[in-house]
Amino acid sequence: MSDHHHKETFVTKYVFSQDHKMIAKQYLITGIVMGVIGVFMSMLFRLQLAYPEQSFSIIEAFLGRAGEGGVMTPDMYLSLVTIHGTIMVFFVLTAGLSGTFSNLLIPLQIGARDMASGFLNMISYWLFFLSSVVMVISLFVETGPASGGWTIYPPLSALPQAISGSGLGMTLWLVSMAIFIASSLMGALNYIVTVLNLRTLGMKMTRLPLTIWAFFVTAIIGVVSFPVLLSAALLLIFDRSFGTSFYLSDIFISGEVLHYKGGSPVLFEHLFWFLGHPEVYIVLLPALGITSEIIATNSRKPIFGYRAMVMSIIAIAFLSTIVWGHHMFVTGMNPFLGSVFTFTTLLIAIPSAVKGFNYITTLWKGNLQLNPAMLFSIGLVSTFITGGLTGLILGDSALDINVHDTYFVVAHFHLVMGISAIFGMFAGVYHWFPKLYGRMMNKDLGYLHFWITAISAYGVFFPMHFIGLAGLPRRYYNNTAFPIFDDLLHINKVMTVFAIIGGLAQIIFLANFFFSISKGKKAPKNPWNANTLEWTAPVEHMHGNWPGEIPAVHRWAYDYSKVDENGELWDGQDFTPQTVPIRDGEEEF
Amino acid sequence: MKALFFTIIFVALAIACWQFVKLLGLTKVENQTATERENNINGWLMLGLMGFIYGLMIYSMYGAKDMLLPQLSASAEGKHIDILFKISMTLILIVQFCLQFLIYYFTFKYRGIKGRKAYFFADSHKLEIIWTVIPTIVLAGLIIYGLWTWNEVMDSSDAENPLIVELYAKQFQWEARYAGADNELGDANVRMIEGTNTMGVDFTDKNAADDVPLMVGEGKFVKELHLPKGRKVIFKMRSQDVIHSAYMPHFRAQMNCVPGMVTEMAFTPTVTTAEMRLNDDTIDKFEAINKLREKKGEEPVEFDYLLLCNKICGSSHYNMQLKIVVDEEADFNKWLASQKTFAQN
Numbered sequence: 001m002s003d004h005h006h007k008e009t010f011v012t013k014y015v016f017s018q019d020h021k022m023i024a025k026q027y028l029i030t031g032i033v034m035g036v037i038g039v040f041m042s043m044l045f046r047l048q049l050a051y052p053e054q055s056f057s058i059i060e061a062f063l064g065r066a067g068e069g070g071v072m073t074p075d076m077y078l079s080l081v082t083i084h085g086t087i088m089v090f091f092v093l094t095a096g097l098s099g100t101f102s103n104l105l106i107p108l109q110i111g112a113r114d115m116a117s118g119f120l121n122m123i124s125y126w127l128f129f130l131s132s133v134v135m136v137i138s139l140f141v142e143t144g145p146a147s148g149g150w151t152i153y154p155p156l157s158a159l160p161q162a163i164s165g166s167g168l169g170m171t172l173w174l175v176s177m178a179i180f181i182a183s184s185l186m187g188a189l190n191y192i193v194t195v196l197n198l199r200t201l202g203m204k205m206t207r208l209p210l211t212i213w214a215f216f217v218t219a220i221i222g223v224v225s226f227p228v229l230l231s232a233a234l235l236l237i238f239d240r241s242f243g244t245s246f247y248l249s250d251i252f253i254s255g256e257v258l259h260y261k262g263g264s265p266v267l268f269e270h271l272f273w274f275l276g277h278p279e280v281y282i283v284l285l286p287a288l289g290i291t292s293e294i295i296a297t298n299s300r301k302p303i304f305g306y307r308a309m310v311m312s313i314i315a316i317a318f319l320s321t322i323v324w325g326h327h328m329f330v331t332g333m334n335p336f337l338g339s340v341f342t343f344t345t346l347l348i349a350i351p352s353a354v355k356g357f358n359y360i361t362t363l364w365k366g367n368l369q370l371n372p373a374m375l376f377s378i379g380l381v382s383t384f385i386t387g388g389l390t391g392l393i394l395g396d397s398a399l400d401i402n403v404h405d406t407y408f409v410v411a412h413f414h415l416v417m418g419i420s421a422i423f424g425m426f427a428g429v430y431h432w433f434p435k436l437y438g439r440m441m442n443k444d445l446g447y448l449h450f451w452i453t454a455i456s457a458y459g460v461f462f463p464m465h466f467i468g469l470a471g472l473p474r475r476y477y478n479n480t481a482f483p484i485f486d487d488l489l490h491i492n493k494v495m496t497v498f499a500i501i502g503g504l505a506q507i508i509f510l511a512n513f514f515f516s517i518s519k520g521k522k523a524p525k526n527p528w529n530a531n532t533l534e535w536t537a538p539v540e541h542m543h544g545n546w547p548g549e550i551p552a553v554h555r556w557a558y559d560y561s562k563v564d565e566n567g568e569l570w571d572g573q574d575f576t577p578q579t580v581p582i583r584d585g586e587e588e589f
Numbered sequence: 590m591k592a593l594f595f596t597i598i599f600v601a602l603a604i605a606c607w608q609f610v611k612l613l614g615l616t617k618v619e620n621q622t623a624t625e626r627e628n629n630i631n632g633w634l635m636l637g638l639m640g641f642i643y644g645l646m647i648y649s650m651y652g653a654k655d656m657l658l659p660q661l662s663a664s665a666e667g668k669h670i671d672i673l674f675k676i677s678m679t680l681i682l683i684v685q686f687c688l689q690f691l692i693y694y695f696t697f698k699y700r701g702i703k704g705r706k707a708y709f710f711a712d713s714h715k716l717e718i719i720w721t722v723i724p725t726i727v728l729a730g731l732i733i734y735g736l737w738t739w740n741e742v743m744d745s746s747d748a749e750n751p752l753i754v755e756l757y758a759k760q761f762q763w764e765a766r767y768a769g770a771d772n773e774l775g776d777a778n779v780r781m782i783e784g785t786n787t788m789g790v791d792f793t794d795k796n797a798a799d800d801v802p803l804m805v806g807e808g809k810f811v812k813e814l815h816l817p818k819g820r821k822v823i824f825k826m827r828s829q830d831v832i833h834s835a836y837m838p839h840f841r842a843q844m845n846c847v848p849g850m851v852t853e854m855a856f857t858p859t860v861t862t863a864e865m866r867l868n869d870d871t872i873d874k875f876e877a878i879n880k881l882r883e884k885k886g887e888e889p890v891e892f893d894y895l896l897l898c899n900k901i902c903g904s905s906h907y908n909m910q911l912k913i914v915v916d917e918e919a920d921f922n923k924w925l926a927s928q929k930t931f932a933q934n
Contacts, residue, residue, distance in 0.1 A: 074906075074907065252759075304712070305713075476907035511607045560707065
């Protein structure tokens with residue numbers, strides 16, 4: 001543990017900091033910067049989809065040669081969707097979300113002075129930073145950034161002859177991801193060790209806030225599945241650079257037969273989705289954890305069914321590692337395997353349903369404080385259900401045949417993991433901004449941000465289901481080559497308008513965020529009247545989090561509006577922080 | 590330079606946003622959680638959002654009615670899929686409708702009021718058992734029915750006298766080969782590709798000579814894949830370069846074409862192209878399409894079955910297609926007889 005006496009220099013405080021709160025901020029800012037790039041890309045390709053032959057000077061301005069005359073090239077379109085996916089899934093919703101809130105909240109909510117290894121934590125952030133830099137550099141190489149889709153299936157991603165983005169752009173993508181995985185593993189190991197070993201006196205596992213449970217289980221899934229992606233990436237690097245044939249076989253391209261023999265692209269798909277599916281929950285579980293905390297606090301009620309929530313987090317995590325094959329029903333995999341994966345996949349609906357019902361019951365008979373964090377959390381529950389339900393279609397192998405890789409899938413996963421997770425991230429930022437920066441964010445801007453974002457999120461992704469059901473495949477540069485899709489163009493226009501409004505609305509958030517850091521109102525110690533430990537720490541950040549002793553914990557985190565036998569609120573207030581000992585005549589829940 | 594210009598505009602917008610709100614905020618007393626007024630406004634707006642979502646659902650479903658694929662599946666297997674789809678979709682819509690209502694209605698009804706006590710309700714085993722058991726039962730039904738359907742669709746082992754067709758994918762076109770009189774495809778490998786033998790067929794294999802390629806003459810492609818109505822077609826799929834996916838939405842059929850291996854998918858076409866053109870859904874859809882095309886000054890089009898590539902495969906992925914024609918079996922046989930085998934070429 002770092003002692004409080006040694007002198008901090010600028011470099012050790014702001015750059016190579018080992019303090020978890022500073023590292024959380026570094027993750028958040030990096031995540032936001034990457035998010036701006038990712039969202040901006042999506043606005044560019046939405047323009048292309050709605051107005052396929054029209055010229056836009058903004059496209060020429062940002063894409064240069066690949067957008068000559070204001071119309072992007074097909075290769076650039078594919079690059080944009082590829083990098084948009086990669087950045088949003090890994091850099092924003094994995095590192096930006098988990099990295100920020102796990103780092104900030106794990107030590108503060110379990111009552112630890114810092115992470116188990118501050119040094120490892122620092123390395124983890126800087127590797128993430130390095131991987132972001134490499135990914136951004138890959139946008140500027142001459143042959144274009146990676147363009148084989150974020151799933152980078154070989155042989156497309158292995159052969160520069162197949163698509164220009166599979167040249168240097170793909171190499172940089174792989175290097176960046178390898179570094180990213182190293183970073184993410186160090187982070188995850190640190191979270192697990194910290195949660196297991198550094199809980200304060202009285203903080204039993206059964207008293208952990210659901211945020212911590214979510215981060216903890218997420219870290220475990222990460223440790224189990226990320227190494228598999230690393231191996232997949234390494235084998236792909238071997239195939240690309242050293243002539244091995246792990247994934248490649250019998251290929252004739254650009255007028256010649258390549259030497260590869262005996263490999264199988266399906267092997268790559270298995271390895272990729274062994275991470276790829278758990279990744280969905282790596283993204284989603286922290287968001288659900290954050291939501292649980294915020295909904296309970298702002299409903300002024302305990303979260304309903306704490307134990308069931310913990311059990312369903314664990315069940316979802318377990319099941320998530322044995323369902324990856326549902327991404328591969330039509331890859332030529334043995335149909336019997338397809339049956340097994342259908343079975344395990346549809347089982348996930350049960351713990352998910354339990355979570356959904358428990359959130360709704362938590363709202364019931366509450367006294368809801370509808371601040372921006374709460375609005376985003378409720379929005380998350382809504383999009384999680386809307387998006388999750390269509391999983392019943394996609395997880396069912398027979399039904400998947402006809403909607404696989406269409407826009408139906410795009411709509412499904414954007415709602416259930418993209419929008420839901422980003423809502424969770426926004427909720428977390430609004431809720432814990434006072435803890436991060438000691439100031440409050442502006443509420444009015446927060447409301448405006450939520451309303452525009454929620455409406456445009458539904459406006460983009462709800463109609464999208466239907467162009468998928470009309471048979472429109474994803475990753476098409478345009479659909480003018482098929483007269484049967486002519487009548488879908490106006491839906492694409494509606495979606496693009498919503499996408500642009502929604503994208504621009506994020507400027508409101510950025511303005512609010514960055515100005516509030518220095519100009520926001522000074523935050524009180526416990527602005528939301530919450531129970532968890534982090535609000536007992538001083539507003540001004542300090543090494544070690546608490547002056548003097550670390551507070552001991554006497555109860556779970558959800559004693560909101562608890563009443564004594566006379567029906568009166570204990571102590572006359574509707575919350576009882578975890579540090580308050582059980583009173584005479586009070587029963588511990 | 591222009592990029593810089595756009596970036597400056599975005600930054601300026603952000604600054605404007607902040608300044609605007611600072612003006613608004615001057616007169617306000619700041620409450621850290623939400624004030625009663627804010628709860629009230631947002632509560633009502635939440636009801637509004639619910640209205641928006643319902644409206645969007647109804648509008649999308651109603652507006653998309655004419656755009657979707659024809660309700661009538663063009664294959665026997667597709668009919669099973671359609672029934673399962675309808676059951677699942679109905680279930681989803683009911684659950685979606687109810688749960689969204691609960692979320693937004695509770696948010697509205699229990700919006701914060703000063704002095705109201707929230708109800709301390711932390712656990713109820715009865716409720717939790719109810720909403721674990723009910724989804725479990727419903728899902729068990731869906732899983733069993735789904736697996737039965739999957740089996741029906743994927744299992745082509747009991748087909749009598751199926752037609753064997755090879756689909757061969759490459760950047761960015763489809764080729765095909767019928768198995769000919771012996772109904773067996775000759776061996777093929779990319780290492781045999783040379784000159785006009787674009788599919789790499791091994792002519793030393795005795796099964797190869799009677800195979801009918803979809804390509805005739807000096808590299809001229811017939812852009813139509815003919816299929817017979819009422820006879821099971823087993824597709825054997827190969828790819829020459831990267832992964833492609835043969836997607837035939839009207840038949841509810843899809844399978845990836847993977848280099849280095851042969852994948853398989855089968856269905857029985859049940860509706861000829863001519864019959865599908867007379868289908869009400871098809872007529873409505875193509876009327877709408879042709880109206881749009883007329884506005885743009887484009888030629889009117891007729892309905893045709895399509896084979897699309899549905900796995901990202903390179904720059905022209907968005908235009909890798911093949912027209913499919915379903916004929917009555919007699920017409921199909923006549924057409925096939927008029928095509929040249931490899932031996933005749």
